[in-house]
Amino acid sequence: MHHPYGTITSPAPLLDVTLERTLHAWVQRFSQPQWRGRHLQGWLFEGAAARREAERQLAAGGVQAQLHSAYKPLVQHFIDQVDSTQLAAAHVHYPRAAAGEQRRFALEAYPLGSLLPEGGVQLSQRADDQPWYDVQLHLKDGRSLHQRVYAPNRRHTDAAGDAVLSPTGWLRVGTAPGLADLIDEAVTTDYEQAFALAMQAVRSQPWPQQEPYFERLDIRIDLPGYEQPLDWAGETVSTLEALHEELYFSLLEFFQQHSGRPTGDRRLQPGQIVPDVRGGADAVRVHVALRAFDAPAQDAMAAPTDDNQPLHLLATAPSPERIVQTLHAWPAERFSAPTRQGRTVWGQYHAGSQHPVFISAGQHANETSGVVGALRAAQALQAQPGAHFALVALENPDGYALHRELCTHHRDHMHHAARYTALGDDVEYRDREPLLERLVRQEALSRSGARLHVNLHGYPAHEWTRPLSGYVPRGFGQWMLPKGFFLILRHHAGWQRPARALLEAVCQRLANVPGLAEFNARQRALYELHAGPMPFEVLHGIACMQSETTHDAPVTLITEFPDETVHGAAFQFAHTVQRETALAAVHEWQRIMDAHQG
Secondary structure, eight states: OBOGGGOBOOSSOSEEEEEOOHHHHHHHHHTSGGGTTOEEEEEESOOHHHHHHHHHHHHHTTOEEEEEESSSHHHHHHHHHOOGGGEEEEEEEEOOOSSSOTTHHHHHTTTGGGSSSTTSEEEEEOSSOOSEEEEEEEETTSOEEEEEEEOOEEEEEOTTSOEEEEEOEEEEEESSTTOOSSEEEEEOOHHHHHHHHHHHHHHTSOOOSSSOOBSEEEEEEEOOOOEEEETTTTEEEEHHHHHHHHHHHHHHHHHHHHHTOOTTOTTOOOOEEEEEEEOOOSSEEEEEEEEOOOHHHHHHTOOOOOTTSOGGGOOSOOOHHHHHHHHHTSOOEEEEEEOTTSOEEEEEEEOOSSOOEEEEEOSSTTOOHHHHHHHHHHHHHHTSTTOOEEEESOSOHHHHHHHHHHTTTOTTSOOGGGSSOTTSSOGGGOOSSOOTTHHHHHHHHHHHOOSEEEEEEEEESSOOOBTTTTBSOTTOGGGSSOOOOEEEEEEOTTOHHHHHHHHHHHHHHHTTSTTHHHHHHHHHHHHHHHHOSOOSEEETTEEEEEEEOOSSSSEEEEEEEEEETOOTHHHHHHHHHHHHHHHHHHHHHHHHHHHHHO
């Protein structure tokens, strides 16, 4: 069946298969009489409750079993085996990674550093690459305990052909405790099989040569999985979220290769890739299918929002209707462009006597605090005599709709599948017809004549991993752990001086935002414990990056608040910081441009 842009759909799924659950297979196998009296250690992608129940079943058959999480085994060890109330300090000696990121095992230990007061957890790298952690626990009663925590990994090549290490299932069976004289081997678990089968189903299709290849590619995986809240860190260890991220970015890499584009090319337009990973199933089912877009049905199933609150009290991302209603209540010149799914991107221009500034948000639609921050900044500017600005509060409505759909099942996940547009590209980098959403940014810059673009963004508020492709997200390693609110400055040639003046002035003003300095210091300390020294300049407590570009406005100030996905007071704080940054930039730009033009 043919659709607009030459994409394809299929009446039958590309894959629909149910897998044997690895945990059940192990229980069935080792409950046989010949294994009575043996000792078993296993690693697989299961939660603590399921592992404990399997241990009880094996014990009934005379097998002494210890079952561990293959995902983040050190963190799970502390949850399962360490009484943190009795802990005074912990020193973890982690191995040097034999392939990929050298600090991989320190990163995998995140957020262990927040378990104790600052300095209570120490991480140091060993010289060897043996796949285990040596843990020294110092208890409040003066005792010290030494523990060895295994972290089974497999060595393989990633999508770019680089060698990496990835967590994997493992089985050790012996005639005595600690021995593996009967079995000592890697096991491809159901979790790993589900990923591999989904990828193979996509790779084996005869995709067209012309982008986009489809409208929507759905990858639905139901599996036991687990989500382990870490109350002491405000984090959740989630095999479901990790698999979503793994599928989405692995498929992007596959289609980049298919298209002949370089890895990481944000102009790729494969179509909309939608991983939907849900837990709680007794067995593992993988269903891969092509679908046509259905925007009305998608909007009808969106996660509920509380649109009745004033902007500054919004505790979660508002509905598109609330955004449009807010925008259209203000006097302005309006302009718009359609999206691929038939929605509308709205822009507006407010003429004034000041130097113009363009404010935008929602380019990456899973970064939602900037949307509210942009609306709140515009609300304040309305009341300022002479204010002169263009505004696009939601640049990617199709991605925003997908984010709302995915949040119905996983409200606290990052949902990077909603990052890009329904064409599958990053709208900022779109350079060929149909330009669609891209037209609104171009119109905003053209109408206003703005030399400054304040582009409000976010990034993950908790750990971002790709556990089956080297653990560290390829191309996004510096984004995998939160490190506080920071700024990215881009400028054209010849604009370095006013751009730098803006960066320094904005950082100085933001130092007065209540709570921001403490928030940044806390996140930065935890980041550096696990990832090493932060390789960015810090101005007034705010990390900054600066580079020259030829893109869009002569000066672009990009905000990055760790907002994927936060709610409640944390979301209110996030959009307050976004608002304050936009207003600080507008205010300081007036003085800087007066001096620059003079």
